[in-house]
Amino acid sequence: MRNKRRADIGSYSGEKTVLFVAGSTYPASSTFDLALDGQSWMDQLAQNGYDTYLVDVRGYGRSSRPPEMSQQAGENAPVVRTPVATSDVATAAAFVRQRNGVSRINLIGWSWGTSLMARYTAEHNEAVVKLVLVAPQWIRDTPSLADSGGTLGAYRVVNRTEAKTRWLNGVPTERQAAVLPEDWFNTWAEATFGPGETQIKAPNGTVQDSREFWSVGRSLYDPSLIRVPVLIVHADGDRDCPLEMSRTVFSKLTNAAYRRWVEIGEGTHSAFMERNRWQLIGAVQMFLDERPPY
Numbered sequence: 001m002r003n004k005r006r007a008d009i010g011s012y013s014g015e016k017t018v019l020f021v022a023g024s025t026y027p028a029s030s031t032f033d034l035a036l037d038g039q040s041w042m043d044q045l046a047q048n049g050y051d052t053y054l055v056d057v058r059g060y061g062r063s064s065r066p067p068e069m070s071q072q073a074g075e076n077a078p079v080v081r082t083p084v085a086t087s088d089v090a091t092a093a094a095f096v097r098q099r100n101g102v103s104r105i106n107l108i109g110w111s112w113g114t115s116l117m118a119r120y121t122a123e124h125n126e127a128v129v130k131l132v133l134v135a136p137q138w139i140r141d142t143p144s145l146a147d148s149g150g151t152l153g154a155y156r157v158v159n160r161t162e163a164k165t166r167w168l169n170g171v172p173t174e175r176q177a178a179v180l181p182e183d184w185f186n187t188w189a190e191a192t193f194g195p196g197e198t199q200i201k202a203p204n205g206t207v208q209d210s211r212e213f214w215s216v217g218r219s220l221y222d223p224s225l226i227r228v229p230v231l232i233v234h235a236d237g238d239r240d241c242p243l244e245m246s247r248t249v250f251s252k253l254t255n256a257a258y259r260r261w262v263e264i265g266e267g268t269h270s271a272f273m274e275r276n277r278w279q280l281i282g283a284v285q286m287f288l289d290e291r292p293p294y
Contacts, residue, residue: 027061
């Protein structure tokens with residue numbers, strides 16, 4: 001876990017506390033706390049008076065690795081499936097609540113992380129103030145870009161040389177530098193892969209979940225069980241979690257206290273690390289700050 005807060009604020013309410021979790025390939029620590037133009041998303045929220053936390057679930061970033069990830073990939077079944085990762089989120093959320101002496105906190109999930117945060121919220125509405133879903137995962141009729149096919153081992157190897165191509169999938173060549181400046185990509189790659197490193201391992205549990213659930217019409221949580229306010233933020237160029245997924249999740253949030261959907265133009269699945277990130281970050285800030293008159 002990582003925490004950022006202002007030193008001049010002595011205590012934080014649940015309404016002013018936020019926990020981030022990332023997606024199925026890269027850790028939260030090199031995405032939400034990635035300083036671009038000198039400031040990360042965590043930095044910005046902290047400066048605006050929020051106690052901000054992130055958690056790398058097991059197998060990602062600096063968190064502990066399942067022992068299967070130290071063996072040959074093909075020797076074991078996929079590790080870190082959604083229920084296991086959701087339990088890590090639950091442990092992190094309980095720690096934050098206890099540390100701050102609050103009963104509820106805000107949750108922000110990205111990609112697969114939206115399924116973790118939404119599943120946790122559906123089971124623990126009483127522990128959540130508001131829920132933010134960035135590029136939500138849902139039932140799909142297109143192949144997952146994280147699934148290269150074939151038999152799945154415990155983990156997959158992700159190459160730095162292929163990361164940018166996948167990131168900018170679908171962005172016209174002449175607009176790629178405008179969407180993702182080269183130095184921003186390099187900053188992210190250094191933080192994610194490490195100086196001089198060209199590969200990382202990513203657990204395959206989420207890919208197996210996609211095969212057994214999302215790709216065959218089965219969901220891993222029920223949006224109608226969520227009763228807290230929900231914000232969905234999506235970018236129009238997202239090829240990993242296309243627009244129809246956001247539309248469907250939004251339509252199923254029938255019991256949310258209130259719900260909102262913001263669509264960002266000229267962005268990809270990783271919009272909060274791109275040139276138009278200010279729009280996404282601003283929309284989330286407004287949602288977290290607002291206090292409805294009822």
